[in-house]
Amino acid sequence: MDVSEGAVSIEVPEASGGGEGAASGVFFNPDQELNRDITVAVLRAFGDREERAERYFDATAASGIRGVRAAAEGWDVTMADVDADAVSLARDNLDRNDLEGEVLLQDANAVLHDVDRVFDVVDVDPFGSPVPFADAAFANTRDLVCVTATDTAPLCGAHFESGVRRYSAVPRNTEDHAEMGLRVLLSTLARTAARYDVGVRPVLSHVTDHYVRTYLELDHRATDADAALDELGNVHHCPECLYREWEYGLLEGERQGCPHCGGDNVVTAGPVWLGPAHDADFVRDVREHLSEEMGRFDRARDTLETIADELHVPFHYNQHKLYKRWGESAIAMDDFLAVLRDAGHEASRTHFGGTRFKTEADVGEIREAVLAAN
Template sequence: MLIRSIVRNLAAQPVRYMQAQAMAAKTEPIGQLKDFKEIKEGKATILIENSNNVFYNNVQEFNRDITIAAITEFAKEALVKKNIKAVEFQENDKNIVTIDDSATPMRKVYPGKPCEEGITILEALSASGLRSVRLAKEVPGVKQIVANDISKSAVEAIERNITHNGVSDIVTANEDDATLYMHKCKRGRENQFDVIDLDPYGTATPFLDSAVQAVRPQGLLCVTCTDMAVLCGNNPDSCYAKYRSIPLKTKACHEMALRILLGCIEQHANRYSRYIEPLLSVSVDFYIRVFVKVHYGPAKAKFSTSKQAYVIRCGSCSSFHLQPVSNIIKTAKGGEKHVPGIGPSVGKNCDVCGHKNSIGGPIWAAPLYNQTFLDKVLYSVTAFPNRLTTSSRIKGMITMMKEELQDVPLHYVSDELSSILKMSCPRDVELKSGIVNAGYRVSSFHGRTSSVKTDAPPSVIWDLMKALWQKQNLNLEKHQVGSAARAILTRSSTTENIDFRKRDEAEAASKKAGITRFPTMPDNWGPKARAKDNSDDEETSNNILKERSKKFQGKRKAKSDHNTDKRPKIAGEDQR
């Protein structure tokens, strides 16, 4: 039936694709064809139309690489229970020597070969099918992959790339609305997927409700969101409508964005007696990406409120506190029950500068990562550095995640603190050494340079910043009376031990080892334009764009000229 489906779809391809296939049969390189360009990534080689009818972004290679690394470890964990060993390398790789000294040797499965006992994967928004093709060729222990898209031209591209890469025994193309398709698959374990990947253009929230139902218990849900302007506080009303959380605008917004997304996924899962376990959460480039296990358990799902918290943050000095949504208390019989969070933890005004506090959230306040899972991914990436193009960057990211304080949500940014006091930003190790010498823990956040994640209260942070300000011999009169900076610099310090002598634990081990942590971005870096509208009549679509351009031609310039003309009007002057 699969063969008939492929033949039927190939028969429906545009004439130029059939011409391309015919020309390819004559050994002409595909990349030289007029209507297509050939793109190689990992072990996949795909054909992309020059017309941009199907979305593709080369900058997202890191996204796809870390997905392959994460799903590989998930597949290993799932198959070892069936006495099957999934390995990253190819069966005919002569550079690999394996020794199995176990009492019962395990059967090995390799990338690129279907495994009947393996995992099933749904790429709900597949576009060109590149990710599905790479998963089929690079992840071991895969039984089936469904590459779905609602766009007809995208499905044609998926079919084309499946055939071009010879993975039709693993990957199947499907044309359907992603939400409806996942709702169809939610009934019956045999219809659900072990892994569901959501990588939309913008927010993933429209797909979460169906995704948490279509993934099997103990399954893996991979979610990307690129609407960072919404998640980072530019549009709090839009963020609440989509994620049911209010973001606070701060330089530490990227970690808050991750926690907003995790909290949103948890809320969707709780409606169906499910709950999540974050394995890996990354803020990188212009998007956030999370990998979470979805568990089933009505009793444990009730603990969700204890993992959520509101954020109370001063808009002037960036001091923040967390207010748990609920607390867990012990009963007289030794059990546990939930009670509403006790608070508020602080007053209406900031304890440090006296300015007003804002309330954001709720956000996910539990750990962002599973340390054991991070260890496995890091070991694999280190052992096989040539397997993924962005291995060095993945290694740097995972290493920084392992160094983070897992029980401390959110962080400060030293250059933001310095700008409030109008002082030079102190060296990272100097400020962190001061925190350690004061008796507190400190680390960085993987997604932000100059980040300071610590369990020290805001008063300690600002006492240290005040001491650093005094070392620079700056003038207090530069700060207006009533400003946050003036209040901070004139208040009495309450921290007894202020000492900036260097401490080894204040400097990250990854930095000492010279591991790539914040790489320089290449040219033309950033999000790409959305794929063109899927219209049956391309000429009609182009005409619409031309008419729209003609309609607004010159109006923007006229508006700009009007706004910049500041001359007073003179009576009798010819107004044009």
């Protein structure tokens, strides 16, 4: 089956993607086209900013679509896979697009630990958790590590024990579970990088459909690793009144109950990443590097526009759930955000969903602003 994405055309197995038989043969997921479109735009924007960056490594090649698209952008591409059929297909897909690149039948960790190789950008996009590749990626990448995680149930706390084992954190399955998953992942990656005296700075992150994607710019000093660890802490959530608060530090502070409603069912998640999950200027630059031949151009443009304007608050609220809790009908989101801003609170939409918003106001202040506007 031939598939066209962006400026390239590749061959993929008929059974790839979400249909029956997808687990057999070389995997190709058409639902990840948005992910790949944004990746190409990131490579364009980052390449303009870091002109010396030229070597790109796709750690899990599969059909080779991601590496082929990077090669079409002028990157010096290396791909790896432990499946011989995948390696053969990735090579064929480079050839059919008249592109150069190296495809290795080798485990990505072994490639990354090869002292004769240096990569500027490493892309870890496995099926499931990226954790098995994280140490090697941070220990041996110069500039940018791109990470996808598709095991969202452990990340967001729906599969609690698995999340604790895999990510060395306590995830909680609250209504802002998508952002919970993102910030648990960022925490794990920051702590992994710090073991190698590497600091991470998320320049773009998004949670789309059933995966988490983040791009981490690296700084190679112990003080940078320390600064990244300073961005970790805990989020406290009251399921009764939906109050939230956060605190910095790796040690959990004692909770005596919810300070808003007095409930004693407050749950704590952590350590999670509390710092910014994106760089607004970089996100806007990436948006400008999208191009209309991309299959998910419109969705990518809208997603990046929303992310660029998101507040750097480490959780979000569901407007409809708040209004339901208050026994009232929700108003239009733009009007609702205007109410909060008129009351002196910063507020923004989020890319996590149309009824989700961020604000530095707590639930009491949100309710007070709504009552005052009625």
